[in-house]
Amino acid sequence: MICQQASELIPLYVVGGLSDNEARQLQSHLATGCPGCNAMLTEFTTVGASLALMLPQAQPNPDVHASLMARIARHTDNTEPRKPEQSWRWYAMSGLAAAIVLAATLMAVSAYWYRMIKQKNQQLAAMQERFDAVKSNLNSLTANYRSAVQTAALLQLQLKQSEMTRKMFMAKQLQVVALSGKPVDKHAVGRIFYNAKTHMWQFCAMGLKPLPPTKTYELWFITKDHAKKAAGTFNVNASGDGMLTAAVGQNMDQISAVAVTDEPAGGVAVPTGSIQLIGTVQ
Amino acid sequence: MSVQSQSADDYVLMEAIAAGDPTAMDRLYNKYSGLLLAVCQRIVNNRTDAEEVLLDVFWELWRRASRYEAARGAPVTYLITLTRSRAIDRKRSSKTGSLHQVDIGEMANLNLPANQAADNPGKAVEFAEQGALIRSAMESLPGPQRKALEMAYFDGLSHSEIAAKARLPLGTVKSHIRLGLIHLRDILRKG
Numbered sequence: 001m002i003c004q005q006a007s008e009l010i011p012l013y014v015v016g017g018l019s020d021n022e023a024r025q026l027q028s029h030l031a032t033g034c035p036g037c038n039a040m041l042t043e044f045t046t047v048g049a050s051l052a053l054m055l056p057q058a059q060p061n062p063d064v065h066a067s068l069m070a071r072i073a074r075h076t077d078n079t080e081p082r083k084p085e086q087s088w089r090w091y092a093m094s095g096l097a098a099a100i101v102l103a104a105t106l107m108a109v110s111a112y113w114y115r116m117i118k119q120k121n122q123q124l125a126a127m128q129e130r131f132d133a134v135k136s137n138l139n140s141l142t143a144n145y146r147s148a149v150q151t152a153a154l155l156q157l158q159l160k161q162s163e164m165t166r167k168m169f170m171a172k173q174l175q176v177v178a179l180s181g182k183p184v185d186k187h188a189v190g191r192i193f194y195n196a197k198t199h200m201w202q203f204c205a206m207g208l209k210p211l212p213p214t215k216t217y218e219l220w221f222i223t224k225d226h227a228k229k230a231a232g233t234f235n236v237n238a239s240g241d242g243m244l245t246a247a248v249g250q251n252m253d254q255i256s257a258v259a260v261t262d263e264p265a266g267g268v269a270v271p272t273g274s275i276q277l278i279g280t281v282q
Numbered sequence: 283m284s285v286q287s288q289s290a291d292d293y294v295l296m297e298a299i300a301a302g303d304p305t306a307m308d309r310l311y312n313k314y315s316g317l318l319l320a321v322c323q324r325i326v327n328n329r330t331d332a333e334e335v336l337l338d339v340f341w342e343l344w345r346r347a348s349r350y351e352a353a354r355g356a357p358v359t360y361l362i363t364l365t366r367s368r369a370i371d372r373k374r375s376s377k378t379g380s381l382h383q384v385d386i387g388e389m390a391n392l393n394l395p396a397n398q399a400a401d402n403p404g405k406a407v408e409f410a411e412q413g414a415l416i417r418s419a420m421e422s423l424p425g426p427q428r429k430a431l432e433m434a435y436f437d438g439l440s441h442s443e444i445a446a447k448a449r450l451p452l453g454t455v456k457s458h459i460r461l462g463l464i465h466l467r468d469i470l471r472k473g
C-alpha cells in the first residue's frame with residue numbers, strides 16, 4: 001500500500017468500519033513506521049476522540065468510584081486476603097458511599113506508600129551495605145599504607161646502619177675485640193669493632209638467650225684499674241642477635257676487658273647480674 | 283482548542299498510574315469519569331451498562347496503564363478511544379443493546395447537568411468550550427455527513443451497515459465520513 005491509499009483510509013479507520021482486509025493492509029503500512037501516515041493517524045485519532053466532547057457530561061453514581069477504589073485497594077495490598085468479587089451494585093443505595101470511597105482510597109494509598117517505603121528502605125539498606133564495604137576497603141588500604149610507610153622508614157634506618165657499618169669495617173684503624181659466652185653458654189659470641197680515628201665502636205652479639213621484657217643485656221667496659229663503666233643496654237631478637245653502636249667516652253687504650261651481663265630492664269649503673277659474654281682487649 | 287490541548291498534568295497522572303499510585307487514579311477518575319460515562323451512555327444506551335463499562339475501563343487502565351503510548355496522542359484521546367471501543371464491544375455482546383438514533387444536534391441543545399464535575403469547575407468550563415466548538419463544527423456539516431459520522435463513531439456501524447440504513451451507495455458513505463472528519467480536523471487546527 002502506498003501513502004496516498006493509506007491517507008484515504010486513515011480517517012475511516014479511526015471511526016471504525018473498514019473491512020478486515022482494508023484494516024489489515026493499512027495496519028501493515030503503519031507498521032512499516034511511515035512517519036507521515038503515523039502522524040496522520042495520531043491527528044485523526046484525536047479528531048475522532050474530540051467527537052466525545054460534544055456529548056453532555058454525565059455524573060456517574062458515586063458507587064462506581066467506590067467500587068473502583070476498593071478493587072484497587074485489594075489489588076494494591078496483595079497481602080490482604082482476597083475477598084469474593086462483589087459487584088459495585090452492592091454499594092448502591094448505600095448512604096455510606098462517600099465514606100466507602102474515602103476508606104477505599106485511603107487503603108489503596110496507604111498500601112501504595114507502604115510498598116514504596118519498603119522498597120526505599122531496601123534500597124537504603126543496600127546502599128548502606130555498599131558504603132560499609134567501601135569503608136572497610138578504605139580502612140584496609142589505610143592500614144596497608146601505614147605499614148608501607150613504617151617499612152620504608154625501617155628500610156631507610158637499616159640502610160643508614162649498613163652504611164655506618166660499611167664505613168666502620170673499611171676503616172684502616174679498626175680494632176676488634178672478641179667476646180665469648182664460654183662461662184655460661186659456649187654458643188654465644190660477641191664482637192666489638194672499634195675505630196680508633198673516630199672513636200666509634202660497634203658491638204654485635206649472637207646466640208644470646210632472648211630475655212623477658214623485665215630484663216635487658218648491658219655492656220660494660222672494664223678499665224685497667226677494674227672500674228666497670230656502663231656502655232649501653234641492648235636486647236636480642238628471637239635468634240639471639242643484638243647490636244649496639246656508640247662513641248666511646250674515653251680512649252679504648254684504657255680498657256682491659258669488655259663484658260655483657262643480664263640486668264633489670266632500663267639498665268643499671270653498677271652490674272648486678274651474671275656475666276653472659278666476656279672478652280679481653282689485646 | 284482540542285482534546286490535545288489538555289493539561290500536561292495528564293501525562294504525569296498516566297505515569298503515576300502505571301507506577302501503581304492510587305491517588306493518581308483517583309484524580310484521573312474525578313477529571314474524566316463524567317466525560318467517559320457520557321461516551322458509554324451514548325453508545326450502550328443504558329445507564330447501568332454504561333456505568334459497568336466505565337468501571338471496566340478504569341480497571342483496565344489501572345492494570346494496563348503501561349499500554350498507553352504518548353506518541354499515539356494525549357491521555358484523554360486514549361481514554362476516549364479505549365472507552366468507545368469497550369462500549370461498542372459491550373453493545374455488540376449485549377442482546378438488549380439497541381441502536382441509538384438520537385440526533386446529536388438535538389442533544390447539543392440540552393443543558394449540562396448543574397452538578398457535573400462538581401469538584402473541578404475549571405475542568406468543566408474547558409470541556410464546555412471544547413464541546414461548543416465541536417458541536418458548532420458538527421452543525422456546520424451537511425446533514426448526511428454528520429449522520430454518517432455519528433453512526434460510525436457512536437453506533438459502531440460498519441460502512442455497509444450505514445449504507446443500508448441511510449440508503450446510500452457505499453462509496454458515498456465513505457466519502458461522507460472522510461470529508462466530515464477532514465472538515466472537523468481543519469476546524470480543530472484553527473481552534
Ligand SMILES: [Zn+2]
Pocket residue numbers: 002003004006029034035036037038
Ligand atoms: Zn505512508
